[in-house]
Amino acid sequence: MLIYGKEVAANTLEKITVETQRFCEKYSRKPTLAVIIVGEDPASQTYVRNKINGCKQVGFDSLSYEYADGTQQEEIIERIKSLANDDRVDGILVQLPLPKGYDEEKILANIPDSKDVDGFNASNIGCLCLNRPRTVSCTPLGVMHMLEYTGVDIAGKNAVVLGRSNTVGKPMAMLLLNANCTVTVCHSKTQNISDFTKKADILVVAIGKPKFVTGDMVKDGAIVIDVGINRVDGKLCGDVDFDSVSPKTSYISPVPGGVGPMTISMLLYNTLMCAKARENK
Ligand code: GUN
Numbered sequence: 001m002l003i004y005g006k007e008v009a010a011n012t013l014e015k016i017t018v019e020t021q022r023f024c025e026k027y028s029r030k031p032t033l034a035v036i037i038v039g040e041d042p043a044s045q046t047y048v049r050n051k052i053n054g055c056k057q058v059g060f061d062s063l064s065y066e067y068a069d070g071t072q073q074e075e076i077i078e079r080i081k082s083l084a085n086d087d088r089v090d091g092i093l094v095q096l097p098l099p100k101g102y103d104e105e106k107i108l109a110n111i112p113d114s115k116d117v118d119g120f121n122a123s124n125i126g127c128l129c130l131n132r133p134r135t136v137s138c139t140p141l142g143v144m145h146m147l148e149y150t151g152v153d154i155a156g157k158n159a160v161v162l163g164r165s166n167t168v169g170k171p172m173a174m175l176l177l178n179a180n181c182t183v184t185v186c187h188s189k190t191q192n193i194s195d196f197t198k199k200a201d202i203l204v205v206a207i208g209k210p211k212f213v214t215g216d217m218v219k220d221g222a223i224v225i226d227v228g229i230n231r232v233d234g235k236l237c238g239d240v241d242f243d244s245v246s247p248k249t250s251y252i253s254p255v256p257g258g259v260g261p262m263t264i265s266m267l268l269y270n271t272l273m274c275a276k277a278r279e280n281k
Pocket of ligand 1: 095
């Protein structure tokens with residue numbers, strides 16, 4: 001069976017919209033997300049546009065700041081500092097990846113934990129590790145909602161995560177561990193990767209290699225979530241070879257239409273959470 005992110009997200013978006021109306025009545029203001037983009041990468045521009053549209057859809061205000069590639073890093077940092085001190089702003093998001101030459105870590109460090117809607121800050125990641133989550137990285141959080149949507153009890157299941165990025169693989173592994181899965185993380189140095197993937201009841205793939213996972217690597221009845229978004233000959237495809245893998249699975253997420261639409265609803269969820277937390281300080 002296919003897991004369509006849009007379908008899963010619709011429920012969350014409805015809840016956020018209702019809660020946003022309540023928030024606006026109670027605090028006489030709208031939750032507000034500030035988005036910063038540097039450079040002209042078309043994929044990043046599309047993601048940012050979708051994020052801003054998402055804000056409108058649920059009743060948030062949004063602010064967007066576009067900088068040309070080559071803008072001084074200090075100028076971007078000054079903008080973040082000013083947004084950090086702006087009482088109207090609940091969340092600050094810097095679209096990644098930044099163009100070459102920018103120090104991502106140094107720039108992101110200026111986002112206060114209370115406005116870190118991406119859940120990338122060290123203290124928010126620490127809270128996730130302690131199973132006391134505050135904001136959590138949107139993509140892995142979206143994957144958890146998709147797993148929940150299947151109705152399958154995942155406690156005790158073997159979960160294998162391919163990829164160990166700070167933004168997806170690592171928080172994904174933590175979320176699955178917090179949900180009582182037995183978690184294995186594989187990466188570019190893992191030997192005999194299919195020895196691990198063949199044992200996976202849940203397989204989450206986030207490595208950025210088109211069609212890397214093939215049918216022979218997957219256990220019968222597995223749930224496979226494909227986080228990859230690759231462009232091959234002008235067409236989008238995931239990290240999973242859908243045609244050979246899907247017949248073996250109980251559930252699989254397609255690309256496009258799978259994880260992508262979930263990420264935005266999770267971002268809006270995090271933004272509303274930050275807005276509420278700031279009002280209830
Ligand atoms: N680029 C790709 N995914 C993400 C994300 O979740 N957050 C940010 N800030 N940039 C991204």
